[in-house]
Amino acid sequence: MLKIVILGTGNLAKHLYTAFTNADDVDLVQIVGRNQKELQQFSEHSTISNSFDCIVDADIYLIAVKDDAITEVSQHLLKKKGIVAHTSGAIGLKAIQTQNKGVFYPLQTFTKGKTVDFGSIPVCIEAEEKESLETLHKLADSISENVHHIDSEQRKKLHLAGVFVNNFTNYLYSVGEEFCLEEGLSFDLLKPLIMETADKIQAMSPKEAQTGPARRNDTKSMESHLELLSKKEHIALYKLLSQAIKQAHEEEL
Amino acid sequence: MLKIVILGTGNLAKHLYTAFTNADDVDLVQIVGRNQKELQQFSEHSTISNSFDCIVDADIYLIAVKDDAITEVSQHLLKKKGIVAHTSGAIGLKAIQTQNKGVFYPLQTFTKGKTVDFGSIPVCIEAEEKESLETLHKLADSISENVHHIDSEQRKKLHLAGVFVNNFTNYLYSVGEEFCLEEGLSFDLLKPLIMETADKIQAMSPKEAQTGPARRNDTKSMESHLELLSKKEHIALYKLLSQAIKQAHEEEL
Known part of the structure; x- marks a missing residue:
């Protein structure tokens, strides 16, 4: 069972939350975000926290915030052992400040209130360590049949x-x-x-x-x-x- | 039963042929075109002719040829009593040389070998005479649930x-x-x-x-x-x- 934490409460965070809630082998242990009102929507299937200093331990931390905030959010995870992965198409791997870093980019447009079939969405993953890449692959496999290893330039x-x-x-x-x-x-x-x-x-x-x-x-x-x-x-x-x-x-x- | 003749053997002519072959209340009496090889494909459900001087009588003549050839083709129909309608989005009603003129424009992109669901395609019709418009409407209704009266400018x-x-x-x-x-x-x-x-x-x-x-x-x-x-x-x-x-x-x- 992969333990994951989602950081962010926006559109992509909501779509990921729905997908992972329905996935086997994934334990969505926490959603972390500053917006208390948005955060409430995640409380049914996960614990929630509005403090970036109270993040629980997990295998993977998925950062689903605005591109500009990725580096800052990753700084709250410096002491964590799990993989810290952002979900952006435009940002390189290096934007993440932790040792064990990765990218988990679902290539799709996500619209508020419109469900998408995650199974066919390409999930583009990247990591420096082979083991981290395998773990991200396992996570991507749990929601999509369309997983690809794509480097930052691609x-x-x-x-x-x-x-x-x-x-x-x-x-x-x-x-x-x-x-x-x-x-x-x-x-x-x-x-x-x-x-x-x-x-x-x-x-x-x-x-x-x-x-x-x-x-x-x-x-x-x-x-x-x-x-x-x-x-x-x-x-x-x-x-x-x-x-x-x-x-x-x-x-x- | 509406008797119709299709003039032209291209992509649109083939899609119309398929749609009208499957339609009730439409009798596809003839397909006319110069290209003998293309014409053969229409012989199963209709009579064919490669001469624009041997067009049989019908209620509606659908001109499905290149925009530039519409006027010329319509000149072969000067003595006919039926409605002569072109199928182009770009050409005005006046390009047709006969008295009883109309437009029957299916707003869709037609690809060789790719079937489309005609039922949902908007068919835009136009005619000067009220009675001709009603007849074209009846024809459009036989293949589409999406029929609109649209003038040349629109x-x-x-x-x-x-x-x-x-x-x-x-x-x-x-x-x-x-x-x-x-x-x-x-x-x-x-x-x-x-x-x-x-x-x-x-x-x-x-x-x-x-x-x-x-x-x-x-x-x-x-x-x-x-x-x-x-x-x-x-x-x-x-x-x-x-x-x-x-x-x-x-x-x-």
């Missing part, structure tokens, strides 16, 4: 890829929503297209899946689209993305 | 929105794939994130769903991301998209 690039495919993609969805609202149409009209576009690349490379006027270098269609756009950032985005698609598929034209 | 804007949420989004997926390949990682790592991002906005507005460093105006994270990028078009995209997100959420900061 993880940073993956996290950046996440910004492109998640944050930036979501912004493009909001542009679509804006166009619908302008025309008095429901954004629901675009939802099946959005799902199909994401679903399509589960089985084929997005480079192959690319369609549209820019891939075909259909200048006439692109010009008539630009005439429909009024906001200068939409025009700039249209031009830049079309140019990038055209360039990526230039050899075909 | 349809053009919807189609443009489709370019943003589909073509441009898919390009961002391919950037993610490129980052994975650079690091020797599988693109599979990003697929659950991509699905969750699309799934999330089925129930909440993408504007509310926006996360990431640009929304938080986390300058430090954005700078370290920019340092990881090497291609100038990726740098330009990162800056432009981050700036647009920041601006859209400025009032929150």
